[in-house]
Amino acid sequence: MxxxxxxxxxxxxxxxxxxxxxxxxxxxxxxxxxxxxxxxxxxxxxxxxxxxxxxxxxxxxxxxxxxxxxxxxxxxxxxxxILKKEKTNPAVYFEIPVTDMERAIAFYEAVFSFEFEREEFDGYDMAFFPLSEDKTGITGALVEDDIYKPTT
Structure with missing residues (x-):
């Protein structure tokens, strides 16, 4: 001015x-x-x-x-x-163990209004949270396997 x-x-x-x-x-x-x-x-x-x-x-x-x-x-x-948002990858990844994948997916999709990407990885059923390269934040997956067990 x-x-x-x-x-x-x-x-x-x-x-x-x-x-x-x-x-x-x-x-x-x-x-x-x-x-x-x-x-x-x-x-x-x-x-x-x-x-x-x-x-x-x-x-x-x-x-x-x-x-x-x-x-x-x-x-x-x-x-x-003058401000450009740099693309960043998540610095943290998390996994949430589940015993009923269908129920867990239905719950999180209802709460957060998004869809999971479903994939089998090393023999484990996984549902990945969405990841957008043009946004910041963390990502992870729901995992149903015999190693991790949810706590109550």
């Missing part, structure tokens, strides 16, 4: 009484537009929307979310994404 010609529009977003030494709302004037951060981003979504409605016909506002930035090349500017 400080790069714009004036930051008066920022008063709606910040309490200027908390900065009593601020006596001038002149910006640096490096860019001819007015960045509007936090657009549609909580907890400032409402106030950013209010600023947009109040100044959209007076200032060249460029609204951007908390995951965006304004890229300036010469006289051109565009909104770019």
């Amino acid at each position: 400080i790069l714009s010609p004036d930051i008066t529009y920022a008063q709606m977003m910040d309490d200027s009484t908390k900065a009593p030494e601020l006596i001038d709302f002149t910006g640096l004037g490096i860019v001819p537009f007015y960045p509007l951060p936090h657009f549609k981003s909580e907890p400032f979504a409402d106030v950013a929307d209010t600023v947009l409605k109040r100044y959209q016909n007076q200032l060249s506002l460029i609204p951007m979310s908390n995951t965006q930035a304004i890229e300036v090349l010469g006289n051109q500017q565009k909104i770019v994404g």
